[in-house]
Amino acid sequence: MNKLTISLSPHIHSSGSIDRCMWNVVIAMMPALAVAIWTFGLPALWVTLVSVTACLLTEWLITRYMLHRPSTLTNGSALITGILLAFNLPSILPLWMVVIGAIIAIGIGKMSFGGLGCNIWNPALVGRVFLLLSFPAAMTTWPSGVESGFDATTGASQQADASSGATLLTHLNAGDTSLADYNLLDMATGNINGSLGEVGGIAILIGLAYLLLTKTITWHIPTAVIASAALFSWAFGGNPLLDIFAGGLLLGAVFMATDYVTSPMTHKGQLIFGAMIGLITIIIRRYGAYPEGMSFAILLMNSFVPLINRYCRPTIFGEKERRAQA
Structure with a gap:
Protein backbone atom coordinates (compact mmCIF):
# COMPACT_ATOMS: atom_id res chain seq x y z
CA MET A 1 0.00 0.00 0.00
CA ASN A 2 1.42 3.36 -1.04
CA LYS A 3 1.41 6.04 1.61
CA LEU A 4 1.18 9.72 0.78
CA THR A 5 3.65 11.70 2.85
CA ILE A 6 2.78 15.36 3.32
CA SER A 7 5.30 17.70 4.92
CA LEU A 8 4.35 20.43 7.35
CA SER A 9 3.74 23.97 6.16
CA PRO A 10 4.92 26.44 5.04
CA HIS A 11 5.32 25.19 1.46
CA ILE A 12 7.43 27.16 -0.99
CA HIS A 13 6.15 27.24 -4.57
CA SER A 14 8.50 28.13 -7.39
CA SER A 15 8.59 27.98 -11.18
CA GLY A 16 12.11 26.60 -11.00
CA SER A 17 12.85 23.03 -12.04
CA ILE A 18 15.82 20.83 -12.86
CA ASP A 19 15.03 21.02 -16.57
CA ARG A 20 14.79 24.82 -16.57
CA CYS A 21 18.09 25.23 -14.70
CA MET A 22 19.88 22.82 -17.02
CA TRP A 23 18.63 24.49 -20.17
CA ASN A 24 19.56 27.90 -18.79
CA VAL A 25 23.12 26.62 -18.46
CA VAL A 26 23.03 25.36 -22.06
CA ILE A 27 21.86 28.79 -23.26
CA ALA A 28 24.59 30.50 -21.21
CA MET A 29 27.27 28.38 -22.90
CA MET A 30 26.23 29.33 -26.44
CA PRO A 31 28.30 32.56 -26.66
CA ALA A 32 31.45 30.67 -25.61
CA LEU A 33 30.68 27.91 -28.12
CA ALA A 34 30.20 30.48 -30.89
CA VAL A 35 33.59 32.07 -30.10
CA ALA A 36 35.26 28.65 -30.09
CA ILE A 37 33.85 27.82 -33.53
CA TRP A 38 34.83 31.27 -34.82
CA THR A 39 38.39 30.81 -33.50
CA PHE A 40 39.06 27.19 -34.44
CA GLY A 41 36.59 26.64 -37.28
CA LEU A 42 34.77 23.41 -38.16
CA PRO A 43 37.08 21.13 -36.10
CA ALA A 44 35.67 22.76 -32.95
CA LEU A 45 32.13 22.06 -34.15
CA TRP A 46 32.94 18.41 -34.86
CA VAL A 47 34.54 17.90 -31.46
CA THR A 48 31.47 19.39 -29.78
CA LEU A 49 28.97 17.36 -31.83
CA VAL A 50 30.83 14.10 -31.25
CA SER A 51 31.18 14.80 -27.53
CA VAL A 52 27.49 15.65 -27.12
CA THR A 53 26.32 12.68 -29.21
CA ALA A 54 28.53 10.23 -27.32
CA CYS A 55 27.36 11.57 -23.95
CA LEU A 56 23.68 11.36 -24.90
CA LEU A 57 24.04 7.87 -26.35
CA THR A 58 26.02 6.58 -23.35
CA GLU A 59 23.46 7.87 -20.86
CA TRP A 60 20.55 6.48 -22.87
CA LEU A 61 22.12 3.02 -23.17
CA ILE A 62 23.02 2.81 -19.47
CA THR A 63 19.64 4.13 -18.36
CA ARG A 64 17.68 1.72 -20.53
CA TYR A 65 19.72 -1.49 -20.51
CA MET A 66 21.56 -1.38 -17.18
CA LEU A 67 19.44 0.71 -14.81
CA HIS A 68 16.11 -0.08 -16.53
CA ARG A 69 14.80 3.43 -15.99
CA PRO A 70 12.94 5.90 -18.20
CA SER A 71 15.12 8.13 -20.37
CA THR A 72 16.55 11.20 -18.64
CA LEU A 73 17.92 12.93 -21.72
CA THR A 74 15.28 15.65 -21.75
CA ASN A 75 16.58 17.26 -18.55
CA GLY A 76 19.63 18.53 -20.44
CA SER A 77 22.29 17.30 -17.99
CA ALA A 78 23.95 14.92 -20.46
CA LEU A 79 23.95 17.69 -23.07
CA ILE A 80 25.72 20.00 -20.62
CA THR A 81 28.32 17.32 -19.87
CA GLY A 82 28.97 16.87 -23.60
CA ILE A 83 29.44 20.59 -24.21
CA LEU A 84 31.62 21.07 -21.12
CA LEU A 85 33.79 18.10 -22.05
CA ALA A 86 34.28 19.57 -25.52
CA PHE A 87 35.16 22.93 -23.94
CA ASN A 88 38.03 21.17 -22.14
CA LEU A 89 39.51 19.60 -25.27
CA PRO A 90 41.75 20.84 -28.11
CA SER A 91 39.95 21.26 -31.41
CA ILE A 92 42.40 18.88 -33.11
CA LEU A 93 41.95 16.01 -30.65
CA PRO A 94 41.19 12.74 -32.53
CA LEU A 95 37.46 12.11 -32.45
CA TRP A 96 37.84 8.57 -31.10
CA MET A 97 39.52 10.07 -28.02
CA VAL A 98 36.56 12.43 -27.66
CA VAL A 99 34.24 9.42 -27.63
CA ILE A 100 36.32 7.71 -24.94
CA GLY A 101 36.23 10.86 -22.81
CA ALA A 102 32.44 11.08 -23.16
CA ILE A 103 31.95 7.44 -22.17
CA ILE A 104 34.14 7.93 -19.09
CA ALA A 105 32.42 11.19 -18.18
CA ILE A 106 28.89 9.76 -18.30
CA GLY A 107 29.54 6.09 -17.55
CA ILE A 108 31.98 6.50 -14.66
CA GLY A 109 31.66 10.14 -13.63
CA LYS A 110 27.87 10.17 -13.49
CA MET A 111 25.88 6.98 -14.04
CA SER A 112 28.08 4.71 -11.89
CA PHE A 113 26.91 6.75 -8.90
CA GLY A 114 23.24 6.45 -9.87
CA GLY A 115 22.74 9.33 -12.28
CA LEU A 116 21.97 13.02 -11.91
CA GLY A 117 22.15 14.23 -8.32
CA CYS A 118 24.24 11.32 -7.06
CA ASN A 119 27.67 11.89 -8.58
CA ILE A 120 30.56 13.04 -6.38
CA TRP A 121 32.69 14.73 -9.03
CA ASN A 122 31.91 16.88 -12.04
CA PRO A 123 31.42 14.33 -14.87
CA ALA A 124 32.95 16.46 -17.63
CA LEU A 125 36.11 16.97 -15.58
CA VAL A 126 36.34 13.25 -14.86
CA GLY A 127 36.39 12.65 -18.61
CA ARG A 128 38.86 15.46 -19.22
CA VAL A 129 41.33 14.36 -16.54
CA PHE A 130 41.11 10.73 -17.73
CA LEU A 131 42.07 11.85 -21.24
CA LEU A 132 44.82 14.12 -19.92
CA LEU A 133 46.41 11.30 -17.93
CA SER A 134 45.91 8.70 -20.68
CA PHE A 135 46.85 10.80 -23.72
CA PRO A 136 48.96 13.71 -22.39
CA ALA A 137 50.61 14.47 -25.73
CA ALA A 138 47.33 14.71 -27.65
CA MET A 139 45.66 16.70 -24.87
CA THR A 140 48.44 19.30 -24.85
CA THR A 141 48.86 19.67 -28.61
CA TRP A 142 47.16 22.79 -29.91
CA PRO A 143 46.19 23.81 -33.44
CA SER A 144 48.77 25.78 -35.39
CA GLY A 145 47.82 28.99 -37.14
CA VAL A 146 46.00 30.37 -34.08
CA GLU A 147 47.36 33.43 -32.31
CA SER A 148 48.59 33.10 -28.73
CA GLY A 149 47.36 36.47 -27.50
CA PHE A 150 50.90 37.86 -27.29
CA ASP A 151 51.81 41.11 -28.99
CA ALA A 152 54.16 40.46 -31.91
CA THR A 153 56.02 43.71 -31.27
CA THR A 154 56.83 42.95 -27.62
CA GLY A 155 57.76 39.82 -25.75
CA ALA A 156 57.11 36.48 -27.44
CA SER A 157 56.44 36.40 -31.17
CA GLN A 158 52.87 35.76 -32.26
CA GLN A 159 54.09 34.27 -35.52
CA ALA A 160 56.22 31.68 -33.74
CA ASP A 161 53.36 30.83 -31.42
Whole structure:
Protein backbone atom coordinates (compact mmCIF):
# COMPACT_ATOMS: atom_id res chain seq x y z
CA MET A 1 0.00 0.00 0.00
CA ASN A 2 1.42 3.36 -1.04
CA LYS A 3 1.41 6.04 1.61
CA LEU A 4 1.18 9.72 0.78
CA THR A 5 3.65 11.70 2.85
CA ILE A 6 2.78 15.36 3.32
CA SER A 7 5.30 17.70 4.92
CA LEU A 8 4.35 20.43 7.35
CA SER A 9 3.74 23.97 6.16
CA PRO A 10 4.92 26.44 5.04
CA HIS A 11 5.32 25.19 1.46
CA ILE A 12 7.43 27.16 -0.99
CA HIS A 13 6.15 27.24 -4.57
CA SER A 14 8.50 28.13 -7.39
CA SER A 15 8.59 27.98 -11.18
CA GLY A 16 12.11 26.60 -11.00
CA SER A 17 12.85 23.03 -12.04
CA ILE A 18 15.82 20.83 -12.86
CA ASP A 19 15.03 21.02 -16.57
CA ARG A 20 14.79 24.82 -16.57
CA CYS A 21 18.09 25.23 -14.70
CA MET A 22 19.88 22.82 -17.02
CA TRP A 23 18.63 24.49 -20.17
CA ASN A 24 19.56 27.90 -18.79
CA VAL A 25 23.12 26.62 -18.46
CA VAL A 26 23.03 25.36 -22.06
CA ILE A 27 21.86 28.79 -23.26
CA ALA A 28 24.59 30.50 -21.21
CA MET A 29 27.27 28.38 -22.90
CA MET A 30 26.23 29.33 -26.44
CA PRO A 31 28.30 32.56 -26.66
CA ALA A 32 31.45 30.67 -25.61
CA LEU A 33 30.68 27.91 -28.12
CA ALA A 34 30.20 30.48 -30.89
CA VAL A 35 33.59 32.07 -30.10
CA ALA A 36 35.26 28.65 -30.09
CA ILE A 37 33.85 27.82 -33.53
CA TRP A 38 34.83 31.27 -34.82
CA THR A 39 38.39 30.81 -33.50
CA PHE A 40 39.06 27.19 -34.44
CA GLY A 41 36.59 26.64 -37.28
CA LEU A 42 34.77 23.41 -38.16
CA PRO A 43 37.08 21.13 -36.10
CA ALA A 44 35.67 22.76 -32.95
CA LEU A 45 32.13 22.06 -34.15
CA TRP A 46 32.94 18.41 -34.86
CA VAL A 47 34.54 17.90 -31.46
CA THR A 48 31.47 19.39 -29.78
CA LEU A 49 28.97 17.36 -31.83
CA VAL A 50 30.83 14.10 -31.25
CA SER A 51 31.18 14.80 -27.53
CA VAL A 52 27.49 15.65 -27.12
CA THR A 53 26.32 12.68 -29.21
CA ALA A 54 28.53 10.23 -27.32
CA CYS A 55 27.36 11.57 -23.95
CA LEU A 56 23.68 11.36 -24.90
CA LEU A 57 24.04 7.87 -26.35
CA THR A 58 26.02 6.58 -23.35
CA GLU A 59 23.46 7.87 -20.86
CA TRP A 60 20.55 6.48 -22.87
CA LEU A 61 22.12 3.02 -23.17
CA ILE A 62 23.02 2.81 -19.47
CA THR A 63 19.64 4.13 -18.36
CA ARG A 64 17.68 1.72 -20.53
CA TYR A 65 19.72 -1.49 -20.51
CA MET A 66 21.56 -1.38 -17.18
CA LEU A 67 19.44 0.71 -14.81
CA HIS A 68 16.11 -0.08 -16.53
CA ARG A 69 14.80 3.43 -15.99
CA PRO A 70 12.94 5.90 -18.20
CA SER A 71 15.12 8.13 -20.37
CA THR A 72 16.55 11.20 -18.64
CA LEU A 73 17.92 12.93 -21.72
CA THR A 74 15.28 15.65 -21.75
CA ASN A 75 16.58 17.26 -18.55
CA GLY A 76 19.63 18.53 -20.44
CA SER A 77 22.29 17.30 -17.99
CA ALA A 78 23.95 14.92 -20.46
CA LEU A 79 23.95 17.69 -23.07
CA ILE A 80 25.72 20.00 -20.62
CA THR A 81 28.32 17.32 -19.87
CA GLY A 82 28.97 16.87 -23.60
CA ILE A 83 29.44 20.59 -24.21
CA LEU A 84 31.62 21.07 -21.12
CA LEU A 85 33.79 18.10 -22.05
CA ALA A 86 34.28 19.57 -25.52
CA PHE A 87 35.16 22.93 -23.94
CA ASN A 88 38.03 21.17 -22.14
CA LEU A 89 39.51 19.60 -25.27
CA PRO A 90 41.75 20.84 -28.11
CA SER A 91 39.95 21.26 -31.41
CA ILE A 92 42.40 18.88 -33.11
CA LEU A 93 41.95 16.01 -30.65
CA PRO A 94 41.19 12.74 -32.53
CA LEU A 95 37.46 12.11 -32.45
CA TRP A 96 37.84 8.57 -31.10
CA MET A 97 39.52 10.07 -28.02
CA VAL A 98 36.56 12.43 -27.66
CA VAL A 99 34.24 9.42 -27.63
CA ILE A 100 36.32 7.71 -24.94
CA GLY A 101 36.23 10.86 -22.81
CA ALA A 102 32.44 11.08 -23.16
CA ILE A 103 31.95 7.44 -22.17
CA ILE A 104 34.14 7.93 -19.09
CA ALA A 105 32.42 11.19 -18.18
CA ILE A 106 28.89 9.76 -18.30
CA GLY A 107 29.54 6.09 -17.55
CA ILE A 108 31.98 6.50 -14.66
CA GLY A 109 31.66 10.14 -13.63
CA LYS A 110 27.87 10.17 -13.49
CA MET A 111 25.88 6.98 -14.04
CA SER A 112 28.08 4.71 -11.89
CA PHE A 113 26.91 6.75 -8.90
CA GLY A 114 23.24 6.45 -9.87
CA GLY A 115 22.74 9.33 -12.28
CA LEU A 116 21.97 13.02 -11.91
CA GLY A 117 22.15 14.23 -8.32
CA CYS A 118 24.24 11.32 -7.06
CA ASN A 119 27.67 11.89 -8.58
CA ILE A 120 30.56 13.04 -6.38
CA TRP A 121 32.69 14.73 -9.03
CA ASN A 122 31.91 16.88 -12.04
CA PRO A 123 31.42 14.33 -14.87
CA ALA A 124 32.95 16.46 -17.63
CA LEU A 125 36.11 16.97 -15.58
CA VAL A 126 36.34 13.25 -14.86
CA GLY A 127 36.39 12.65 -18.61
CA ARG A 128 38.86 15.46 -19.22
CA VAL A 129 41.33 14.36 -16.54
CA PHE A 130 41.11 10.73 -17.73
CA LEU A 131 42.07 11.85 -21.24
CA LEU A 132 44.82 14.12 -19.92
CA LEU A 133 46.41 11.30 -17.93
CA SER A 134 45.91 8.70 -20.68
CA PHE A 135 46.85 10.80 -23.72
CA PRO A 136 48.96 13.71 -22.39
CA ALA A 137 50.61 14.47 -25.73
CA ALA A 138 47.33 14.71 -27.65
CA MET A 139 45.66 16.70 -24.87
CA THR A 140 48.44 19.30 -24.85
CA THR A 141 48.86 19.67 -28.61
CA TRP A 142 47.16 22.79 -29.91
CA PRO A 143 46.19 23.81 -33.44
CA SER A 144 48.77 25.78 -35.39
CA GLY A 145 47.82 28.99 -37.14
CA VAL A 146 46.00 30.37 -34.08
CA GLU A 147 47.36 33.43 -32.31
CA SER A 148 48.59 33.10 -28.73
CA GLY A 149 47.36 36.47 -27.50
CA PHE A 150 50.90 37.86 -27.29
CA ASP A 151 51.81 41.11 -28.99
CA ALA A 152 54.16 40.46 -31.91
CA THR A 153 56.02 43.71 -31.27
CA THR A 154 56.83 42.95 -27.62
CA GLY A 155 57.76 39.82 -25.75
CA ALA A 156 57.11 36.48 -27.44
CA SER A 157 56.44 36.40 -31.17
CA GLN A 158 52.87 35.76 -32.26
CA GLN A 159 54.09 34.27 -35.52
CA ALA A 160 56.22 31.68 -33.74
CA ASP A 161 53.36 30.83 -31.42
CA ALA A 162 50.95 30.43 -34.30
CA SER A 163 53.22 27.94 -36.05
CA SER A 164 53.95 25.91 -32.92
CA GLY A 165 50.49 26.03 -31.36
CA ALA A 166 51.63 27.64 -28.11
CA THR A 167 49.17 28.85 -25.49
CA LEU A 168 49.25 31.63 -22.95
CA LEU A 169 49.88 29.12 -20.19
CA THR A 170 53.03 28.03 -22.03
CA HIS A 171 54.44 31.49 -21.49
CA LEU A 172 53.02 31.69 -17.99
CA ASN A 173 55.03 28.66 -16.90
CA ALA A 174 58.11 30.04 -18.62
CA GLY A 175 57.89 33.17 -16.50
CA ASP A 176 56.71 35.51 -19.28
CA THR A 177 54.18 37.36 -17.16
CA SER A 178 54.75 40.98 -18.14
CA LEU A 179 51.54 42.83 -19.01
CA ALA A 180 53.32 44.43 -21.96
CA ASP A 181 53.95 41.01 -23.50
CA TYR A 182 50.40 40.09 -24.38
CA ASN A 183 47.26 41.58 -25.88
CA LEU A 184 44.45 41.68 -23.33
CA LEU A 185 41.85 42.36 -26.02
CA ASP A 186 42.84 39.18 -27.87
CA MET A 187 42.57 37.21 -24.64
CA ALA A 188 39.09 38.58 -23.98
CA THR A 189 37.68 38.13 -27.49
CA GLY A 190 39.00 34.68 -28.36
CA ASN A 191 42.03 35.45 -30.52
CA ILE A 192 44.16 33.00 -28.50
CA ASN A 193 45.04 29.33 -28.53
CA GLY A 194 43.95 26.61 -26.12
CA SER A 195 41.01 24.32 -25.48
CA LEU A 196 37.63 25.27 -26.91
CA GLY A 197 36.35 26.81 -23.68
CA GLU A 198 39.58 28.61 -22.81
CA VAL A 199 39.06 31.27 -25.46
CA GLY A 200 36.72 34.22 -25.34
CA GLY A 201 36.66 35.48 -21.75
CA ILE A 202 33.98 38.04 -22.61
CA ALA A 203 31.70 35.31 -23.97
CA ILE A 204 32.06 33.35 -20.73
CA LEU A 205 31.29 36.47 -18.70
CA ILE A 206 28.17 37.04 -20.82
CA GLY A 207 27.11 33.52 -19.89
CA LEU A 208 27.79 34.32 -16.23
CA ALA A 209 25.58 37.42 -16.45
CA TYR A 210 22.76 35.33 -17.94
CA LEU A 211 23.03 32.71 -15.20
CA LEU A 212 22.94 35.40 -12.52
CA LEU A 213 20.00 37.25 -14.09
CA THR A 214 17.98 34.05 -14.36
CA LYS A 215 19.02 33.13 -10.80
CA THR A 216 20.34 29.80 -12.04
CA ILE A 217 23.44 30.30 -9.88
CA THR A 218 24.55 32.81 -7.26
CA TRP A 219 27.63 35.03 -7.34
CA HIS A 220 29.43 33.31 -4.47
CA ILE A 221 31.45 30.57 -6.20
CA PRO A 222 32.53 32.45 -9.38
CA THR A 223 33.51 35.53 -7.37
CA ALA A 224 35.41 33.50 -4.78
CA VAL A 225 37.33 31.54 -7.43
CA ILE A 226 38.33 34.59 -9.46
CA ALA A 227 39.17 36.76 -6.44
CA SER A 228 41.19 34.00 -4.80
CA ALA A 229 43.11 33.23 -7.99
CA ALA A 230 43.88 36.93 -8.53
CA LEU A 231 45.02 37.37 -4.91
CA PHE A 232 47.32 34.37 -4.83
CA SER A 233 48.64 35.05 -8.33
CA TRP A 234 49.75 38.46 -7.08
CA ALA A 235 51.09 36.97 -3.84
CA PHE A 236 53.19 34.42 -5.76
CA GLY A 237 54.64 37.12 -8.03
CA GLY A 238 52.43 36.40 -11.03
CA ASN A 239 50.13 38.58 -13.10
CA PRO A 240 46.48 38.32 -11.90
CA LEU A 241 44.99 39.33 -15.26
CA LEU A 242 47.03 36.72 -17.10
CA ASP A 243 46.07 34.00 -14.63
CA ILE A 244 42.38 34.89 -14.88
CA PHE A 245 42.13 35.03 -18.66
CA ALA A 246 44.70 32.34 -19.53
CA GLY A 247 43.64 28.73 -19.46
CA GLY A 248 40.33 27.48 -18.14
CA LEU A 249 39.97 29.52 -14.96
CA LEU A 250 36.95 31.52 -16.12
CA LEU A 251 35.36 28.44 -17.68
CA GLY A 252 35.78 26.46 -14.49
CA ALA A 253 34.64 29.28 -12.22
CA VAL A 254 31.43 29.93 -14.17
CA PHE A 255 30.29 26.59 -15.56
CA MET A 256 31.95 23.76 -13.64
CA ALA A 257 32.60 24.84 -10.06
CA THR A 258 28.97 26.00 -9.86
CA ASP A 259 27.55 22.54 -10.59
CA TYR A 260 24.65 22.04 -8.15
CA VAL A 261 25.44 18.43 -7.33
CA THR A 262 29.15 18.80 -6.64
CA SER A 263 29.25 22.19 -4.89
CA PRO A 264 28.31 23.21 -1.32
CA MET A 265 24.73 24.10 -0.43
CA THR A 266 25.32 27.15 1.78
CA HIS A 267 26.71 30.53 0.72
CA LYS A 268 29.43 30.33 3.38
CA GLY A 269 30.43 26.90 2.12
CA GLN A 270 30.42 28.13 -1.48
CA LEU A 271 32.81 30.98 -0.62
CA ILE A 272 35.21 28.55 1.07
CA PHE A 273 34.87 26.11 -1.84
CA GLY A 274 35.59 28.79 -4.45
CA ALA A 275 38.48 30.34 -2.54
CA MET A 276 40.22 26.98 -2.21
CA ILE A 277 39.77 26.24 -5.92
CA GLY A 278 41.47 29.53 -6.78
CA LEU A 279 44.36 28.84 -4.40
CA ILE A 280 44.92 25.25 -5.57
CA THR A 281 44.79 26.31 -9.22
CA ILE A 282 47.53 28.88 -8.77
CA ILE A 283 49.70 26.47 -6.75
CA ILE A 284 49.45 23.80 -9.48
CA ARG A 285 50.18 26.35 -12.20
CA ARG A 286 53.26 27.61 -10.39
CA TYR A 287 54.71 24.40 -8.99
CA GLY A 288 52.89 21.45 -10.61
CA ALA A 289 53.81 19.27 -13.55
CA TYR A 290 50.80 20.37 -15.62
CA PRO A 291 50.39 23.91 -16.95
CA GLU A 292 46.69 24.07 -16.03
CA GLY A 293 45.40 23.31 -12.54
CA MET A 294 41.71 24.22 -12.73
CA SER A 295 40.40 20.73 -13.42
CA PHE A 296 42.39 19.13 -10.62
CA ALA A 297 41.44 21.92 -8.21
CA ILE A 298 37.71 21.52 -8.84
CA LEU A 299 37.81 17.72 -8.58
CA LEU A 300 39.81 17.91 -5.36
CA MET A 301 37.36 20.35 -3.79
CA ASN A 302 34.42 18.27 -5.04
CA SER A 303 35.74 15.58 -2.71
CA PHE A 304 35.55 17.98 0.25
CA VAL A 305 31.98 19.14 -0.41
CA PRO A 306 30.37 16.69 2.09
CA LEU A 307 32.76 17.93 4.77
CA ILE A 308 32.09 21.58 3.90
CA ASN A 309 28.33 20.96 4.00
CA ARG A 310 28.66 19.34 7.40
CA TYR A 311 30.53 22.20 9.04
CA CYS A 312 28.71 25.03 7.24
CA ARG A 313 25.19 23.98 8.09
CA PRO A 314 22.73 26.82 8.73
CA THR A 315 21.21 27.15 12.19
CA ILE A 316 18.13 24.96 12.60
CA PHE A 317 14.90 26.96 12.80
CA GLY A 318 14.15 27.61 16.46
CA GLU A 319 17.61 26.46 17.62
CA LYS A 320 18.61 29.88 18.95
CA GLU A 321 15.44 30.17 21.04
CA ARG A 322 15.91 26.68 22.41
CA ARG A 323 19.48 27.46 23.43
CA ALA A 324 18.38 30.74 25.02
CA GLN A 325 15.72 28.97 27.06
CA ALA A 326 18.19 26.31 28.14
